Each structure stands twice: as C-alpha cells, then as structure tokens.
Amino acid sequence: MKAWFAQHVRALSASLAKLGRARLATALNVLVFGVALSLPAGLYAGLDNLQRFAGNLERKPQISLFLTLDASAADTAAIESRLRQNAGIASFAFVPRENALEEFRQQAGLGDVIAQLSHRQQGEPARNARNVDEQANNPLPDAFVINANSDEPRTLDKMRAEFAQWPAVEHATLDSAWAEKLAAAVAFGRLATLFLATLLSVALIAVVFNTIRLQILTLRDEIEVARLIGATDPFIRRPFLYYGAAQGFIGGLLACLIIAAAFALLDENMRAFAELYAADFRLRGLAYGDSMAVLAFSAVLGWLGARLSVGRHLKQSI
Numbered sequence: 001m002k003a004w005f006a007q008h009v010r011a012l013s014a015s016l017a018k019l020g021r022a023r024l025a026t027a028l029n030v031l032v033f034g035v036a037l038s039l040p041a042g043l044y045a046g047l048d049n050l051q052r053f054a055g056n057l058e059r060k061p062q063i064s065l066f067l068t069l070d071a072s073a074a075d076t077a078a079i080e081s082r083l084r085q086n087a088g089i090a091s092f093a094f095v096p097r098e099n100a101l102e103e104f105r106q107q108a109g110l111g112d113v114i115a116q117l118s119h120r121q122q123g124e125p126a127r128n129a130r131n132v133d134e135q136a137n138n139p140l141p142d143a144f145v146i147n148a149n150s151d152e153p154r155t156l157d158k159m160r161a162e163f164a165q166w167p168a169v170e171h172a173t174l175d176s177a178w179a180e181k182l183a184a185a186v187a188f189g190r191l192a193t194l195f196l197a198t199l200l201s202v203a204l205i206a207v208v209f210n211t212i213r214l215q216i217l218t219l220r221d222e223i224e225v226a227r228l229i230g231a232t233d234p235f236i237r238r239p240f241l242y243y244g245a246a247q248g249f250i251g252g253l254l255a256c257l258i259i260a261a262a263f264a265l266l267d268e269n270m271r272a273f274a275e276l277y278a279a280d281f282r283l284r285g286l287a288y289g290d291s292m293a294v295l296a297f298s299a300v301l302g303w304l305g306a307r308l309s310v311g312r313h314l315k316q317s318i
Helices: 002-021 023-056 073-085 097-106 111-122 126-131 153-164 177-218 220-228 233-275 288-316
Strands: 062-067 089-095 143-148 169-175
Touching: 002 023, 002 233, 023 177, 023 233, 023 288, 062 073, 062 153, 073 089, 073 143, 143 153, 153 169, 177 220, 177 233, 177 288, 220 233, 233 288
Parallel strands: none
Antiparallel strands: 062 143, 062 169, 089 143
16 A cells, blocks of 8 residues: 555656646646636636626516505405515515505606596596596506515516415516526526536647647657566556646646636726626635636546546557
8 A cells, every 4th residue: 555655656746847847838738728727617707796796786576466456455454464474575565556656657758647547547538637636546556566585587487476366466567587687698608608618628638638648759668668667557657647637737726816816807897887786796706615626627637638648558559
C-alpha cells in the first residue's frame, strides 16, 4: 500500500514539474480551459441571479377574485375566512366595488365610460349619466387581490381554478404572464447552457488529448525503454493522467476567478438597474458548492482527455 501511494506521489510530482517547465504551453492551455469553462458556468450563475432578481421584485403573480354583483356581506366574509385559512396564500386584499370604480375613473378618459355603463344598466339615456347616483349603478363588483406563496405557474393556475368554484365568485383571473415568460426564458437558458457546456467539454477534451499526444511523441523512446524493463501500462499512464487533471483543475480555478471578477465589475450597474424596480439586489457569483463542482468537472475533463490519448498510444504500440 505504501509503495502504491509513493508511486502516485512521484507521478503527481513529475506532472507538476512538467507544468512548471513548459510554462508558456501550460499557461495557454489553462487559459483555454478557464475561458471555455467560464462561459457555461457564468451563464448558469447569471440565470440563478435572474431568478433571484425576479423574486425580489415587488410585482408578484396575483390572483383576482371578482364576486357576483349580488354578493352579500356574508358571502364576502365567508370568502375572506377561506382565504385566511389557505396555507398557499401569502397575503390578500379586499377591494370594494366603490374603490374599484374610483380607481377606474382616475384612468384618463374613462369617466364618461363609467357613467355610460352605469346608465345603460338602468336603461337611461347616456346624456343624463352624470346626474345618477354612481354608487347605486356601479357596474364593477367587489374583488379580492391575492398574492400566493408560490410563483410556479402550474400552482398558481391550480389555485385560480379552485377559487373560481367558490360560491359568490363570478370569475377568477391570474396575472402571471410575466412569470410564465420568466420560467420559459430560464428553462431555455438552462438548456442552452447545457448544450454549450457539452460542446466546450468536447473541445477541451480534444485540447488535452492533443497536448498529451505531443508529449508522448516527445517521450516515445523513454516509454519504450520503460516497457522493456517491465513498466506496466498503469505506471506509464499515471503521470500523464495527473498532468491532464492538474491542467484541468487549474483551468477550472481560473474560470471561477473570471466569473468572480466579471460579477464584481457588473454588480454596481446591476444595483442601479434594480433600483429602477424598487429592488435591493446584488449580483452573486458561483456558490461554494458550484465552484467545487466546476473544479471537479474541469479536472475530470483533463483526466479524460489524457486517458484517451495515452490509451490510444499504448494500444498502437502493442
């Protein structure tokens, strides 16, 4: 066991020494790794920030319950009681029909429309609209505006359908078009990120494959001599695997630094943008777990490229 561990330590030391000797080639390969990995990882972090920003906005998906015109005070109280007992509701507000009429009237050019609607309900001429008691002829119903705990479109639509079946509820509407668009945009972004990550991963494996191939060609004579004196394939393969994994790991570290620097530079502009929407928001880079995943993934890519390259050479030399 000690001998096996010592062999791995020597292989790792030899790999790091090679990285130090070929500084320019190492720097270029690490730069390729860092830039390539920072693109999908940065997009992933950006999508996460987009979801957080949407969650911080004051505008939330709302469900509006419009009661029947003949709904009584008892009906309103019963609906209010059921809303209070619903665990999926964060908050709600009752909008009396008088307040709704006044708010509607304040919209530019709608005062005459309200008056005409009121008088047509009573069958009176529109020219006498302003002389009629608006409260008695108010065409707008009482309503409840509901903020749910969830922003998930399916959950909201299910709640809307449930509320629409309640007694004294004329109809229920869901203001979640923006939430559905956001969910679709995030889903598309994640799919595009996965596709980009796959393409770049293949490219990085090819880069390491070619780098290791050139090293093998340079050390071909040494490898042949080592095999003649009894060196096994795992023994020959081991230094190259560590070399590829080390390159990938350093490249992943550079990718994390690139993302952190980019988000730090953009944070001030993002905060100014968020203030336009009355939101207090700061960009957040990769979380600790995500950073560890990037480092592990980049090391695996380097290891895989080296493994394929060395394996191909060993098969050809048999």
